[in-house]
Amino acid sequence: MELPRRNRGDELLKTGELSALRSRLRRIASRHDLTTVIACAFDHRTRMLPFIYADTRMVPAGVRAIGSAMVDCGFDKTRIVLQQWNRRFRPSRMRLDGRVPDLFMVSSMGLHSGRCMELIRDARRIDPAYRPLIIAGGPHAVYQPYQLFSADPANPASADVAVTGEEYVLLSMLEVLLGIRAEGESMRLAFFRARDGGALEGIPGLVYGRGPSDGIAEELVDTGVQRLVGDLDELPDPVLGYRLLEPPSGSAALAYSALPAGRVRKLSPISSLVLTFGCKFACPYCPIPAYNQRQHRLKSGARIAEEMSRLHQEYGLRYFFGADDNFFNNKTRTLDIVETLTRAQVCGVPLRRKARWHTEVTVHDTLQMKEHLSLIHDSGCRALWLGVEDMTATLVNKGQSVDKTMEAFGRLREAGICPMPMMMHHDSQPLYSRGGSYGLLNQIKLLRKAGAVSLQVLMITPSAGTKLYEQTFAGGQVFDRVGGRPVLPHMYDGNYVVASTHPYPWRKQLNLLAGYLYFYNPLRLASILVRTKTKVSHKAAGMQIVGMLGVIQTARRTLGWAVRLMFGRIERLTQPPTSAVPMRSVDGAMPSHAPGNSDTSPVKGRMIRLPVSSHV
Ligand code: B12
Numbered sequence: 001m002e003l004p005r006r007n008r009g010d011e012l013l014k015t016g017e018l019s020a021l022r023s024r025l026r027r028i029a030s031r032h033d034l035t036t037v038i039a040c041a042f043d044h045r046t047r048m049l050p051f052i053y054a055d056t057r058m059v060p061a062g063v064r065a066i067g068s069a070m071v072d073c074g075f076d077k078t079r080i081v082l083q084q085w086n087r088r089f090r091p092s093r094m095r096l097d098g099r100v101p102d103l104f105m106v107s108s109m110g111l112h113s114g115r116c117m118e119l120i121r122d123a124r125r126i127d128p129a130y131r132p133l134i135i136a137g138g139p140h141a142v143y144q145p146y147q148l149f150s151a152d153p154a155n156p157a158s159a160d161v162a163v164t165g166e167e168y169v170l171l172s173m174l175e176v177l178l179g180i181r182a183e184g185e186s187m188r189l190a191f192f193r194a195r196d197g198g199a200l201e202g203i204p205g206l207v208y209g210r211g212p213s214d215g216i217a218e219e220l221v222d223t224g225v226q227r228l229v230g231d232l233d234e235l236p237d238p239v240l241g242y243r244l245l246e247p248p249s250g251s252a253a254l255a256y257s258a259l260p261a262g263r264v265r266k267l268s269p270i271s272s273l274v275l276t277f278g279c280k281f282a283c284p285y286c287p288i289p290a291y292n293q294r295q296h297r298l299k300s301g302a303r304i305a306e307e308m309s310r311l312h313q314e315y316g317l318r319y320f321f322g323a324d325d326n327f328f329n330n331k332t333r334t335l336d337i338v339e340t341l342t343r344a345q346v347c348g349v350p351l352r353r354k355a356r357w358h359t360e361v362t363v364h365d366t367l368q369m370k371e372h373l374s375l376i377h378d379s380g381c382r383a384l385w386l387g388v389e390d391m392t393a394t395l396v397n398k399g400q401s402v403d404k405t406m407e408a409f410g411r412l413r414e415a416g417i418c419p420m421p422m423m424m425h426h427d428s429q430p431l432y433s434r435g436g437s438y439g440l441l442n443q444i445k446l447l448r449k450a451g452a453v454s455l456q457v458l459m460i461t462p463s464a465g466t467k468l469y470e471q472t473f474a475g476g477q478v479f480d481r482v483g484g485r486p487v488l489p490h491m492y493d494g495n496y497v498v499a500s501t502h503p504y505p506w507r508k509q510l511n512l513l514a515g516y517l518y519f520y521n522p523l524r525l526a527s528i529l530v531r532t533k534t535k536v537s538h539k540a541a542g543m544q545i546v547g548m549l550g551v552i553q554t555a556r557r558t559l560g561w562a563v564r565l566m567f568g569r570i571e572r573l574t575q576p577p578t579s580a581v582p583m584r585s586v587d588g589a590m591p592s593h594a595p596g597n598s599d600t601s602p603v604k605g606r607m608i609r610l611p612v613s614s615h616v
């Protein structure tokens, strides 16, 4: 199910609320001398096309945002550890400023949740007398916070609290904790006192366990859906987060100091940046509109220009990736941003000469913007990722069609912007269809012709927080085990066929590879090199090389799965993962983050297998 919507008019924080909270925390920060480690969970088994470079060479914006918020509020002793760069990091070995940190935070997407739980389990090895308060956050906590808590005495791996929201929720909780914390008291004990006294119940966006024994929750309290910050200019400066990065290493412990500014660009040449959030469409397989409470939230053009300039000046960063859901969502607002970027200067030089930016949009909105694409190029935009999904709109109709997609791609190429299609393969789409445009290869052929520079083809896979999620399980589409091998969280990335009613699901798996091979291959590289040169053809050649290397890695990881699908017995799930611990809201209503929260009665702790805890 989608996240429930707050009452109309109460979706957003009041203007200035986040800024005021930041100021209040700054006034009390020096009294507390907090140390914080923020880990980004990452499962290296997910390293393959189409994310093979961006996954490790773009420090995720989520952990940077949380780190920036801590520093902005005066908690300078903060370190960000990326499992992407520090595979062996062990929270039980971490020391910051010579001591076990007060706070251990972990951010995770659903597909990295296996690693997230390992980090939490390891942090719990720290003697309770010194143990930090364990806070989980990020997309996995937003959509499935109940998976971060254990009811198994043999495996007491629970976060103390899951933040199902953004900076405001975390900072509100810290304000309450610091408000009641006695001198020398640990943050963990302050948290328990606040929780038991009901002081956290008024902060929407938290889920925490309660129970007599440490690490095993008897019930989960859900304080409801967060209020969102509407004006993204109120967010803390993202430049701060880059100062906090743990240098890459093979060590389990932390380095004495953070990554020097001079090394940031080499290790993370692309900088992901929050520009806008939200999308006006309502695709049934996408959780984004509900997460954003159907709101469109933006930074101003001036603020974006300032952030790009500072990131360029301080770290030499030149390439930016907007964390947008649909950057072209609103024409007037988009034009306002790009016009400002076109005029902006950095040290007397136009910003557009120093900064190149890229982001995600839809085909429909690209055509709405078609008269302005050269202005968008002039503002520094060089590539746009478009959710083409299925060009014939059979899977989902969001205004795309073969003609419209071809027109949008042509216009982008003319303007010097690389079109980067994102496709979704599904059970009813054949590999090839004779004389039509329905087959996967037929569509890739059209996209090649239209000038696509890169390709993303993923199998449609159930995603928590979407309209389709529960029914995909109820319909028996989702695999539990194939040939005895369990489907693990990292396999929910769209690269593995883990949900299908096709009689030969192995064909679907091989279709994905065939699609990539058809797009990325030496013949195509040669033809790009000899064809007429255009503004984007050298980029297409570069992408071919990256893509061919990526295909090898993708085949290495997924061919074994195709073989299992061919010969192994497929066991299916009939229910999505649910909470092993009963959940309740603070007011007795249905908990907002409970699985299948459209039911009318509270969840009574139905016990079914959690992919996170049982398969890892
Ligand atoms: C950019 C992006 C990518 C980039 C990421 C590159 C990188 N290293 O950063 C690329 C293109 C590689 C990518 C790939 C994938 N992505 Co992606 N991606 C995004 C996108 C558009 C922006 C992410 C971002 O930077 N957001 C901005 C930051 C500030 O937001 P945030 O991370 O959510 O963090 C905020 C809160 O969550 C919270 N928070 C985060 N961490 C923590 C920690 C603590 C302790 C606390 C208290 C709070 C907290 O506070 C932050 C500040 O507000 C999001 C959608 C979106 N708009 O967020 C999807 C999204 C993260 N991706 C998603 C998915 C599923 C994928 C893929 C699996 C592909 C797919 N099938 O769609 C792959 C996985 C690749 C891999 N191996 O990891 C999903 C995750 C859903 C889930 N339940 O986990 C999202 C949410 C989109 C969606 N469908 O809703 N992605």
Ligand code: SF4
Residues within 6 Å of the ligand: 279, 280, 281, 282, 283, 286, 287, 288, 289, 325, 326, 362, 387, 398
């Ligand atoms: S257009 Fe993209 S971001 Fe918008 S609802 Fe559909 S899939 Fe989600």
